[in-house]
Amino acid sequence: MTTAAPAKPARRTPLARTGAARSSAESRIVRSIGEAIADRRLPPGTKLTEESLAEAFGVSRERVRKVLLLLAQRRVVTLIPNRGAFVAKPSPKEAREVFEARRVIERAIMERLERLPRPLSDDMLEKLRGHGALEDAAERAADRKAMIRLSGQFHLLLAEFAGNATLAGILTDLIDRSSLAIAAFERRSSHTCSADDHRRLIAALIGNRPGEATALMIEHLDDVERQLDLEAKTDTRIDLKAIFADEPEPT
């Protein structure tokens, strides 16, 4: 930021550890960028220059390139050939699809959780309550970043309880993309934060009135989606293109 010295290639730690240590460093970077996108330090459309990221994380450009490829596969960043990587900017259609996919998967998860033998295991109860406390704390502190992260983790926690790591993995991606959709389409106004919904969900799960937790989850997801402004005004550029699409050419 201060000096514009491009000659220093940001040498990484002297002992360049290789092997397993590297892979964890990569997933660390993936997670780090993922979180930054989720809590909007990196808004949709942001250009992600390889060199800058390499410098920021103290790794080589190739490593960053690999990470970007992974993130692109998860639809969190968009890779445009010869143009670079950008934080993905979902279309309203895609946003709706993501929420629909979440409803499909999370309904199934809730149905499985409701089918679990009662009472729920102590481990589960403890984790649920612990997480609830964390969300409450974040809400009281008005720590928006923490709230966003915890909200995602809550849904993931439920997925893990359902005991299907494959579904949980799919949901992980969908949650990241939800964050992106929220960042792109959130209305200026309102946003009754979802900690309250989560509280009710936890209570319903523990209480086990058949169908209640599932219904609450669907309603919760609907609520979040409804708080978005998904009218189809994606981009000025695209609008112009559409408007002048069938203008006759003035030779």
Place this chain on the structure above:
Amino acid sequence: MTTAAPAKPARRTPLARTGAARSSAESRIVRSIGEAIADRRLPPGTKLTEESLAEAFGVSRERVRKVLLLLAQRRVVTLIPNRGAFVAKPSPKEAREVFEARRVIERAIMERLERLPRPLSDDMLEKLRGHGALEDAAERAADRKAMIRLSGQFHLLLAEFAGNATLAGILTDLIDRSSLAIAAFERRSSHTCSADDHRRLIAALIGNRPGEATALMIEHLDDVERQLDLEAKTDTRIDLKAIFADEPEPT
């Protein structure tokens, strides 16, 4: 195959086109390997040496490396650091999870299809019937490879009709992983091929008796899973470990 001349690095086409043409070449390779895995020309556990693949496809090793990274992300190949890439060998647990995930997603897809206004669009009817004919033909010709490919495409076709590209994309991965699971766990015996199930599904969809198509789909997926031998004898190594786990040490 005939000569073992390793000195020739399999030069790619003289004019190394760059840009958009490259990305399509990559997805071509991904698809090609994916299909080879699906129809068992590449059984689970097969070592995928970068150099061999590069030679086979006439591209550089780096390109192959990128493709393998993508396939690994989709859990179709397993990447072991410093050891290389292998065709993934799902555990019985993972196989079950994949089929459960498919039931979750494909049930939702069928419910949406059943909710479609009737009669179905000509386009849909034509594609359904056309696909049915293809499957019949493959069955009559006993073309196992074609049957496997068409079977996957059938499920994907339904997903596309449901109009949610995100769900369809998720299902694409799950179908590939199903193929892997089938390759890994199929019983020697039987295998009443699923073309018949698909025929009935098409009929139920067109007929539109509420819930029938959805029920058939669930049953179909259950059938396919039941035809697998998912008893937990994943690996000899692990069996030994389990068997001798609580043997007293003979010092």
Place this chain on the structure above:
DNA sequence: GCCTCCAGAATTGTGCACAATCTGCGCGGT
């Protein structure tokens, strides 16, 4: 004043050389 075009800068893409690691095998010691 505005548009077009072009050179230089910045950024991404790719081949290559070499380093790091794993595997298989032979050799010597006990």
Place this chain on the structure above:
DNA sequence: ACCGCGCAGATTGTGCACAATTCTGGAGGC
């Protein structure tokens, strides 16, 4: 005879240099 040790050979991992492309700013013409 058996076990560890270590040395090739093969394979993967990574930094780097350079090629290709896009972007930017400004000069020149209309």
